[in-house]
Amino acid sequence: RMAENDAAQKPLLTQTTPDMVRGLSVTELERLAGEVRELIIDTVSKHGGHLAPSLGVVELTLALLKVYDPHADRIVWDVGHQAYAYKILTGRAERFHTLRQLGGISGFPRIAESPEYDHFGVGHSSTSISAALGMALARDLGGKKHNVLSVIGDGSMTAGLAYEGLNQAGGMGLDMVVVLNDNEMSISKNVGALSLFLSRKLSGPLLTKLKREVEGFLKSVPRIGEDLLKYARRSEDSFKGLFTPGMLFQSFGFNYLGPINGHDLEELIEIFEQVRNLKGPILVHVLTKKGKGYAPAEKNPTYFHGVGCFEPETGQALKYGNCSYPSFTEVFGQTLCELARQDEKIIAITAAMPEGTGLTRFREEFPSRFVDVGICEQHAVTFAAGLASQGFRPVVAIYSTFLQRSYDQIVHDVCLQNLPVSFFLDRGGLVGEDGPTHHGVFDLSFLRHIPNLVIMAPKDEAELRLMVKTALSHNGPCAVRYPRGVGLGSPLSDGLNPMPLGQGELLREGKDALLVAIGNRVHPSLAAAERLEREDGLQVAVFNARFVKPLPEAQLMELAERFKTILLVEENVQAGGFGSAVLELLASKDMLSGRTIRQQGIPDIFVEHGSQSELRARLALNEAGIARAVREVLAPAAKL
Amino acid sequence: RMAENDAAQKPLLTQTTPDMVRGLSVTELERLAGEVRELIIDTVSKHGGHLAPSLGVVELTLALLKVYDPHADRIVWDVGHQAYAYKILTGRAERFHTLRQLGGISGFPRIAESPEYDHFGVGHSSTSISAALGMALARDLGGKKHNVLSVIGDGSMTAGLAYEGLNQAGGMGLDMVVVLNDNEMSISKNVGALSLFLSRKLSGPLLTKLKREVEGFLKSVPRIGEDLLKYARRSEDSFKGLFTPGMLFQSFGFNYLGPINGHDLEELIEIFEQVRNLKGPILVHVLTKKGKGYAPAEKNPTYFHGVGCFEPETGQALKYGNCSYPSFTEVFGQTLCELARQDEKIIAITAAMPEGTGLTRFREEFPSRFVDVGICEQHAVTFAAGLASQGFRPVVAIYSTFLQRSYDQIVHDVCLQNLPVSFFLDRGGLVGEDGPTHHGVFDLSFLRHIPNLVIMAPKDEAELRLMVKTALSHNGPCAVRYPRGVGLGSPLSDGLNPMPLGQGELLREGKDALLVAIGNRVHPSLAAAERLEREDGLQVAVFNARFVKPLPEAQLMELAERFKTILLVEENVQAGGFGSAVLELLASKDMLSGRTIRQQGIPDIFVEHGSQSELRARLALNEAGIARAVREVLAPAAKL
């Protein structure tokens, strides 16, 4: 394989074991950094991945490995999408070409992948300080001496979980190091007061206030106070220097060092050698450049944050066959803009993902009605509830997996008050290469039991448009869940009418079995029914439920009267999901008897990484798998 | 009613409409404060409630009503357990005697209860800044002019959600006021770096560091720098004054005022009149005394935070008939201590609720292995995951309803990594008077679909002991869920053996129907079966499932073979809950046919407040209701 050659052609990299990094000179480390960057760029260009974050921390990673022992010490990478260099340098260079592929190296640190070097699994943002604090306490209680570090980005620092960890760590005072990897960005541009503070873009009033306080102090000095004050007023710069980002972390009980240049190996190593000898909670503020060392990524770090395949020489994206269809994300964003032109009460809220959730156009067209709250999924939802309580129609667009952070707010702030907040869950179902931390396969189960919530999932992008309209026409909370990836090319209507709640559609008649499907499993179910007719002469009906809640009750009852064999198909865990809702309905109507009902969804496991189609094939959720399931259920009956 | 007389005997209170407060003099307001306090103490002494928090903010509430217009302006009370005075003064004095009773005044602000004055419903901590920010944006987009305020406690400020809101509010710069109600406590003693900072109990190293920086600045002053430095070193106090709590909020872009005496009406009114004319985000730091004005509560604010009935003269708790049995909470705490004596890897973690979760004895006996993280349910779980990743056995004890905040961390940090963290969910099921924000009726549904998690619910306190042992013996994540209140008096064994996973027990044989029950609905099911035998001559079997996951599969299959009528009984929402799990199991085994299966759980609504027994009666979850359900199911069959 060419990818294997890539690693092989890097002489220093191939020879270097994790333990050897400590013995390398700065010059050698700089050469190694170059080889690591090349391997990252080559690999990601072929398979996609998190390029810009990983390129930004190559020197930081090398400095940490030079000073610390990755085996004994515990380095927790926040989110983990920046850990490619760490993986490459801790025994995974040879296998790095399998990155994000089925059975290959994961895109995130995972204990199971490398129990020696990956001390904590990550994927979602802002867990590292809490986890590292737990490790520090474990070390102390166990009478051990190793170092514990969390490496966290400035974007991740905006999440409440990071603050909770910071506050607790500062209060407990255990020995631990938080490395703040500050590139003045989260995935997109950073927001919130914290980022202004970190970058010293202090607002006028704040500075004025702080100055007033110092001036009060200076003035209080007897005799020379007034002179002093005059001097201080002249030396604005030295005054500004007093209010460093460090103040914030110091007020949390951390010893602050920095900011230091995150691409200067010498400086990094010097600082970390100092830090290794310090006690208590320490924050090291490292300034890095996202995408460092690869011009296209430095220029466009948001695009290259997480990227598909590209031409390594130019950074040009490689096009695929069906890429000409718009993605679900794009269709959502377009439709929302159309509706927002007619209804000025619509506000769009994203949690640090304007691009990923398709809201860039909305942001341009309605800047005053667009809010990026940063990596704050909890706040996004409660903030939306506040807006909705005042008569607005907030739309919260968050990936399914990240909305898990907002579960309590959805229950307590939105649904309990029956407020008209619309949730758009992008990346619902299997996301593919990002793997188990990112699959959106729990959403139907964690939402379905919440009273007052309407839950929909479209079969294609045309239906998504109607569901956006439906959600925004309903006077209560709604959630619409759609998959990662391009649409099916279904023609998009101009007009937009809301759909009646709790009504599905019978797409295909039949007599031998009934497939009741939801969302992106409707079309594969249809294809499976066609295949079964073609290959087995079976007449299988297909019903698109559209609504997980309220269920299309009357239609389902009528169908259940007619069919003895029913398969419930969804790209969600079976436990508590859509199929489970249908079982509950039929039980409540005493309609279980005389029927064979099978759930065809995701079993009770965490699904690994791999392409969406590979995973669907494994889980029997594609056309072939669904057809096979129907045959299996019908087989015993056929034998009678 | 005597309670009605209580309000009637308060001349000023009875006459005062919300609008009239603005016209009262400070002397009148002080008299009114006394009447409000009396009404709160009398009412809570009769029905229980959140006494100490509400007593602490009587003057603050009056000052806000004096300066602001509660109808046009938006006051969002964080958590809301301190809003009794607000309720009394906004048209609910006459009905206040119905506090927390079925159909009566809720213990928390609720839009539905008072759309004019309760602008946002609350119950869980730390939502108010986010909600208020949403309201402020709504006001500005709608071209309106009213004021928006959030009143938040220092304890609530430790939660990540509050930080997310603060950071966003500071970044956006909209006009809004955050009133920090600082009583140096959350429910229990406050923890974390923030509380040290607020109370100016700055740690040595932090102060040293800050001093070094100011000293560096002073030294840089030409000629007189060194003298200056000497002076500064002598005037320690004035130096300390430089580092006020305000610094922190200023760094978040807030204009800071305070700290001010929260029981001095004159000072409060003066400050808020100033604040009303200021622009941008403002934080007003108000110092209050929890329990103020009632000696027993001032002396023991933790006990009187949320309290049952007591003698108003002395504060002595009133004893009830069955209070002699230990509560589930106590049995949990005791059992954990027993196990911790034998296993030093056990660490107990609570989120600001050492008393409520029964961990005070553990805290005394194992201080180094007890961690109160503050109101930080997210961090509690990820911190536990960090400990577990290093070989420890962390126990996370959180009320069911508050663990909703940790859903993502349970999925992503604990279960995905299959780490042995044990969750103890107190207040699982209907909690009674605290109502819909506090019922723990979603837990089985939001936990059941998470792979790797073992979920148990004990039928009584004796079984709880065994489940604590079972959880701590299992090498993976476990959750044990038990109800609020006293146990059944079941004898507690000395020895503790882990139970085999996924095994229930048949408690009663039968032939007419089968009750499959979980947790605290097992004994009422047994009683219902006995009643059905007595009154109807029916033979109803009762199976205690013990495990929601893994289900006692073999036993359930065997029973399902024998019974045609099955009722699934749980104190959890039906959607996705325990009964739903049994339906899924039977569907997967093709065992639905020929059976009538009915879920007896909580329907798809938010359950109101009221006593536990009233609510169970309404929902047909008590002995009589379960018996009635069996009769209803059997009736059609009987008619055949």
Ligand SMILES: [Mg+2]
């Ligand atoms: Mg960043």
Ligand SMILES: [Mg+2]
């Ligand atoms: Mg407090």
